[in-house]
Amino acid sequence: MAGSWTGPGSNTLGSHTLSLTITQTGSTISGTAATKAVDPADGSCSSCHMNKQGTLTGTITGSTVTKNIVVPSGNAAEPTPICSATLTLTATVVTSAQIKGPYTGGDTCEGPWVSADVTLNKQ
Secondary structure, eight states, X not given: OOEEEEXXXXXXXXXXXXXXXXXXXXXXXXXXXXXXXXXXXXXXXXXXXXXXXXXXXXXXXXXXXXXXXXXXXXXXXXXXXXXXEEEEEEOSEEXXXXXXXXXXXXXXXXXEOOSOEEEEXXX
């Protein structure tokens, strides 16, 4: 599981790319996470609220991977620094090359994300 993972995702705000850098110790994972809107200049909710950086923690249990990503507010370099976000991914497909599944979470300014999913490919 350790390494860099990147891939497309989508939720009620629109499409985005999720990038993770994961370290692993036994069944515990941690690292960094970043979301980026497909078009950061298109004026959509995604262009503001899906350009974030945060941390991740998680676990591997058998063939299930659960990742919790927390993006705190206060990062002045982000388009919406007053908003924080959380994302929990429970992967339904886990291979050495791909992590795929639905996620839940939301943004404190935009509310919960619905119909959210992501496909991450190992870099």
